[in-house]
Amino acid sequence: MMGEFDTIRPYSDTEVPAVLTRLLSDKAFLDILTHFRFPRLAGAFGWLLKPLIAHRLRKEFAGVTSVATLQDKVEVYVDRTIEHATDGVTYTGVEHLKSGSAYLFLANHRDIVMDPAFVNYAVYHAGLPTPRIAIGDNLLQKPFVSDLMRLNKSFIVHRSITGRREKLAAYQLLSAYINHSIRNDSQSIWIAQAEGRAKDGDDRTDSAILKMFHMSRKTEPFAEVIQSLNLTPVSISYEYDPCDQAKARELYIRATTGTYSKAPGEDDTSIANGITGYKGRVHVNFATPITEPFEDSKLLATEMDRHILTGYRLFPAHYLAYAQWSDADPQLQVPSAAEVFPSEELTKAQQEWQRRLDACPAEHRPYLVLQYAMPVRNQYRIKAGLPL
Structure with a gap:
């Protein structure tokens, strides 16, 4: 019987094994995984790496029969990605x-x-x-x-x-x-x-x-x-x-x-x-x-x-962007980054922020600044009891 939410809902535990099997034989999926794991080798050795990756994943995910167990296994990769990035x-x-x-x-x-x-x-x-x-x-x-x-x-x-x-x-x-x-x-x-x-x-x-x-x-x-x-x-x-x-x-x-x-x-x-x-x-x-x-x-x-x-949470880059934003609101009492953050933290942020500005074409730059400045404006307007 078709449930009323079947067209949109997540998979249930009973569907997990079949979907995993389907995924591990999907060429496009294995391609992406190969590029992700071995960016340098994927081009020349993709044909060799793909079956190896599929085999390893089949072994690793064998016996996974519920969404919760799957999330426990995937969590390791998520944590690793978070640590790297x-x-x-x-x-x-x-x-x-x-x-x-x-x-x-x-x-x-x-x-x-x-x-x-x-x-x-x-x-x-x-x-x-x-x-x-x-x-x-x-x-x-x-x-x-x-x-x-x-x-x-x-x-x-x-x-x-x-x-x-x-x-x-x-x-x-x-x-x-x-x-x-x-x-x-x-x-x-x-x-x-x-x-x-x-x-x-x-x-x-x-x-x-x-x-x-x-x-x-x-x-x-x-x-x-x-x-x-x-x-x-x-x-x-x-x-x-x-x-x-x-x-x-x-x-x-x-x-x-x-x-x-x-x-x-x-x-x-x-x-x-x-x-x-x-x-x-x-x-x-x-x-x-x-x-x-x-x-x-x-x-x-x-x-x-x-x-x-x-x-x-506003970080140093948000305050740095706000200080150079042409649309900054003069009525708002926004402190400078130096008043909010310790100097070591600020120096690191200034270097990274400058690197981002330098990497951005001059005509796009105001829009880069805008993205980081806007949350400062919004937060300080609310704190001042002003409408957004």
């Missing part, structure tokens, strides 16, 4: 989360794969079950990507649907699934606060997403539905964004031509850079779940922004 991950607020409760984590969105991965990392290391992750179908062009993500507790958000009625039906199903996951399955959910990454560093909650949570329970008051979902604001901040140059380029092209169209494979490149690129330090903050009643999605969006933007 960051100067450490810290998190705050995990102590608010209770074992046995399910939460709807609404987070700012900067990186396609790593945002939910870092939230998973924090939750997993706190000894709590990892959330189910919302992922847009625009990122699932290859079958193996879809398999990988759905094995790792991801569910699909159908974004590429164009018809109005179809769109409505897709959101209705998504709403029902999120409510079902939290209330019936007692499984947490991670979803971004808006569609697409905040490429200009301006993290804002889209009230349409908050409305969507209510869609499948229209007969109940909005405030009650939200209260039943344990809605939890999450802020993730990267000291450095591995995709910042690409984002600056896109913002420049958009600003000068009015549009921007992605090249084929651009999402794949963003995913790869986001995973392996240097991020400096990373911080994840979990606010306490929203308990007060909000009658209206716009007011709730403002409240989510307040929590997400004040929970965002």
Whole structure:
């Protein structure tokens, strides 16, 4: 029998062995793994390495029959990737989360794969079950990507649907699934606060997403539905964004031509850079779940922004960027980086920030600065009690 959520839900334990078998014979997947593990040898010796990697993985994942065991095995690789590409991950607020409760984590969105991965990392290391992750179908062009993500507790958000009625039906199903996951399955959910990454560093909650949570329970008051979902604001901040140059380029092209169209494979490149690129330090903050009643999605969006933007950790590069931003707000009392950070930490940051500016074409530079300066503006406006 087809379940109502079969087209979007993550794989269940019973499906794991068959999906793993399918993955380990997928040429495109093995290609990527070979390039990832042996970047220098993959070209000439790929034909030789691929079967070896497949054999090793089959051995390693033999006997994996549940999502939890799979996550335990994969965690080793995730931790290793994090150690290589960051100067450490810290998190705050995990102590608010209770074992046995399910939460709807609404987070700012900067990186396609790593945002939910870092939230998973924090939750997993706190000894709590990892959330189910919302992922847009625009990122699932290859079958193996879809398999990988759905094995790792991801569910699909159908974004590429164009018809109005179809769109409505897709959101209705998504709403029902999120409510079902939290209330019936007692499984947490991670979803971004808006569609697409905040490429200009301006993290804002889209009230349409908050409305969507209510869609499948229209007969109940909005405030009650939200209260039943344990809605939890999450802020993730990267000291450095591995995709910042690409984002600056896109913002420049958009600003000068009015549009921007992605090249084929651009999402794949963003995913790869986001995973392996240097991020400096990373911080994840979990606010306490929203308990007060909000009658209206716009007011709730403002409240989510307040929590997400004040929970965002500002690093030296953010203050350095703000100090050279042409749109800095003279009314805001923003201290200089030297007033906030010890000199050793600041010197290191100044060198890295300068390196990034130098690597960026002059005409793209204002958009690189913008990405790092905007979170400072937003946080200090909220602290001053000013509207965003």
